[in-house]
Amino acid sequence: MHEEFPKGGQLAGRREWIGLCVLSIACLIYSMDLSVLFLAMPAIMADLDPSASELLWINDIYGFMVSGFLVTMGTLGDRIGRRRVLLFGAFAFGVASALAAFSSTSQQLIISRALLGIAGATIAPSTLSLVVNLFQNEAERTRAIGIWGTAFALGGLVGPLIGGGLLQYFHWGSVFLINIPVMAALLIAAPFLLPEYKNDEGGKLDLLSVLLSLATVLPVIYGFKHMAAYGFEVSQLVPIAIGILVGAWFVRRQKKLEHPLIDLALFRIPAFTASLMVNLAGVFFVFGVFLFQNLFLQLVLGLSALEAALWSIPSALIFTIMSLQSYRVINRFGQVKTILLGLLVNAIGTAAMAIAAYMESLLGVLGSSMLVGLGFVPVILTTTGLIVGTAPPERAGSASALSETGAEFGGALGVALLGSIGTIVYRMSMQDVDLSGLSDAQALAVSTTLTGAVEVAKTLGNEVSPVWLDTARSGFSLGFAVCCALATVTLVLLAVIARKVYATSHIDESAVAAH
Numbered sequence: 241m242h243e244e245f246p247k248g249g250q251l252a253g254r255r256e257w258i259g260l261c262v263l264s265i266a267c268l269i270y271s272m273d274l275s276v277l278f279l280a281m282p283a284i285m286a287d288l289d290p291s292a293s294e295l296l297w298i299n300d301i302y303g304f305m306v307s308g309f310l311v312t313m314g315t316l317g318d319r320i321g322r323r324r325v326l327l328f329g330a331f332a333f334g335v336a337s338a339l340a341a342f343s344s345t346s347q348q349l350i351i352s353r354a355l356l357g358i359a360g361a362t363i364a365p366s367t368l369s370l371v372v373n374l375f376q377n378e379a380e381r382t383r384a385i386g387i388w389g390t391a392f393a394l395g396g397l398v399g400p401l402i403g404g405g406l407l408q409y410f411h412w413g414s415v416f417l418i419n420i421p422v423m424a425a426l427l428i429a430a431p432f433l434l435p436e437y438k439n440d441e442g443g444k445l446d447l448l449s450v451l452l453s454l455a456t457v458l459p460v461i462y463g464f465k466h467m468a469a470y471g472f473e474v475s476q477l478v479p480i481a482i483g484i485l486v487g488a489w490f491v492r493r494q495k496k497l498e499h500p501l502i503d504l505a506l507f508r509i510p511a512f513t514a515s516l517m518v519n520l521a522g523v524f525f526v527f528g529v530f531l532f533q534n535l536f537l538q539l540v541l542g543l544s545a546l547e548a549a550l551w552s553i554p555s556a557l558i559f560t561i562m563s564l565q566s567y568r569v570i571n572r573f574g575q576v577k578t579i580l581l582g583l584l585v586n587a588i589g590t591a592a593m594a595i596a597a598y599m600e601s602l603l604g605v606l607g608s609s610m611l612v613g614l615g616f617v618p619v620i621l622t623t624t625g626l627i628v629g630t631a632p633p634e635r636a637g638s639a640s641a642l643s644e645t646g647a648e649f650g651g652a653l654g655v656a657l658l659g660s661i662g663t664i665v666y667r668m669s670m671q672d673v674d675l676s677g678l679s680d681a682q683a684l685a686v687s688t689t690l691t692g693a694v695e696v697a698k699t700l701g702n703e704v705s706p707v708w709l710d711t712a713r714s715g716f717s718l719g720f721a722v723c724c725a726l727a728t729v730t731l732v733l734l735a736v737i738a739r740k741v742y743a744t745s746h747i748d749e750s751a752v753a754a755h
Contacts, residue, residue: 256374259433260384262426263367264391266330269422270363271395272402273302273356280403283412290346297350300465305357306364307648308458312450314365314641315501319445321438322366322373322637327430329362334423341413365640372628372636373437383567385625389617390563393556437633449501452490459483461648464656502642503635511630512639514741515623516646518579521734522586522619523650525727526612528658529590532597532720533609539690540713541602551602555609562617569618570625576742578622580735585615587731594724597717661726662719666690669715673708690716 277299284290290298317325336359340352371388375381406414460483467476494500507513537548570578589611596604624643631639667687675683678696685692686708693712700706 251377251380255433259374260371260387262429262433263370264387265422266326266363266426267367267388267391268395269419270360271392272399273360273419277302277415280407280412280415283407284349287412288343288346288349294346294350298346298353301350302353302357302360303648304458304461305354306361307461307645308454309358309361310365310641310645310648311453311457311502311638313362314369314637314639316445317362317366317369317438317637318634319438321436322369323430323434323436325362326366326370326434327427329359329366330423330426330430332359333363334420337416337419337423341416343413364644365637368624368628368640368643369636370434370437372633373435378629379567379571381629382570382625386563386565386567386621389621389624390560393560393563444499446497446499446501449490449493449497452486452493453501456483456487456490457645459486461652464652467656467660502638506631506635506639506642509630510741510744511626514738515626515630516642518583518734518738519620519623519627519643520646520650521730522616522623523647524654525586525590525658525731526616526654527651528654529593529612529724529727530609531655531659532662532723533605535690536597536605536717536720537602539694540600540717551606555606555613558610558613559617562613563621566618566621570622575622575626578618579742580739582615582619582622583731583735583738586612586619587615587728587735589615590724590727590731594721594728597720597724600713600717658723662716662723663689665719665722666712666715669718670712673711675708686712
């Protein structure tokens with residue numbers, strides 16, 4: 241297996257590859273927890289009877305806590321030891337999973353999910369930075385990061401399948417209990433398989449910086465998530481503005497500290513900054529476009545949730561396969577060319593999806609999503625490798641956390657902003673539609689969102705769909721197409737900018753195999 245890799249660092253042995261498998265399984269469980277809860281919600285609602293507000297927090301608190309604590313946990317790993325932080329997080333994740341599984345009230349489940357999020361924030365940066373420690377050869381590290389990324393893709397793919405199987409036969413708490421044996425295995429195996437790494441000169445953790453980082457990330461993520469869920473309202477700009485102002489204070493404090501929570505010098509490394517920018521933008525468009533795709537399949541084409549999920553399997557498989565095989569692309573073309581070519585393939589995919597969405601073509605949209613995956617996955621894995629690879633070794637945990645935080649921001653921004661653009665196009669399409677015969681409440685629902693239009697059409701009980709429903713579906717498809725066209729233009733511009741920035745970064749492509 242090692243013959244295909246070039247010189248450029250000591251080659252890994254069996255212990256390192258087994259250690260990677262252990263890390264990947266932990267990532268898979270972390271990724272599953274982001275999606276598996278949605279299937280359990282009907283059973284949780286029947287059992288715990290949460291209020292509307294409690295239901296919102298049960299769904300969102302995990303993602304909020306992960307987003308807020310990523311930077312802190314990544315930097316903490318650099319300071320006290322990445323393996324130590326991972327083991328602490330794995331233990332806490334197992335305990336919080338048990339608390340969630342046996343929650344008897346909505347409040348207990350919310351607290352348990354919050355603890356799960358804090359513990360989960362240790363997993364992504366710790367595992368990624370430990371991959372850097374395990375694999376010194378750059379080509380091997382590229383392959384390892386691909387496997388690490390595959391675990392996240394598989395988590396999103398198999399999470400609903402495993403969760404659905406458990407919910408068919410067991411209590412809803414079973415979707416949390418499956419975390420415990422995996423985390424127990426990690427606790428047992430990690431001390432023997434994973435090296436410890438810490439920066440002995442890192443200094444103490446600045447608690448005020450931790451609080452400021454939370455007060456920066458959480459309000460911004462909260463504002464954009466609510467914008468995505470409920471449509472744009474001026475009040476949603478308040479938490480975003482607060483987060484930005486606190487963020488400015490946070491940055492000023494980091495400049496003054498001898499041992500900052502985030503080393504701002506990282507952003508003076510051209511390859512680091514460019515990779516972080518490309519990473520965020522890539523996630524921004526993919527999350528936004530695939531949100532439209534899921535709604536398109538169900539609301540425009542009329543597929544059931546199960547049918548939509550089945551039709552989406554080919555594109556999910558492309559994401560998974562490309563995660564495993566992207567190292568071959570990187571070995572063939574080098575890191576910079578892989579990023580630039582990937583952005584262009586991604587742009588071609590979104591352009592094709594714009595046409596397919598406008599024409600309301602099922603096969604066109606699904607084929608385009610596969611093309612997007614072909615371009616997106618190598619870009620994300622390559623930029624992730626550059627983010628941790630160009631940072632100093634003692635800052636790998638912090639760099640990994642910045643990469644994951646950027647992805648969280650990108651996803652939230654993409655869903656919120658592209659969703660808002662699509663909503664604007666939809667409402668403009670519905671301005672002159674004749675909605676006479678509907679009550680004021682029904683007319684408002686129809687003219688606001690396609691979801692509202694479909695629900696109103698169902699309540700009317702007519703065998704023939706009303707004319708305005710066809711217009712509503714066309715309006716949604718147009719909004720979908722506009723967002724895909726915007727993604728296409730932006731991705732091409734991003735490739736041009738990235739090419740110029742990487743040209744000044746002097747990345748050593750010789751460490752990557754020519755073929």
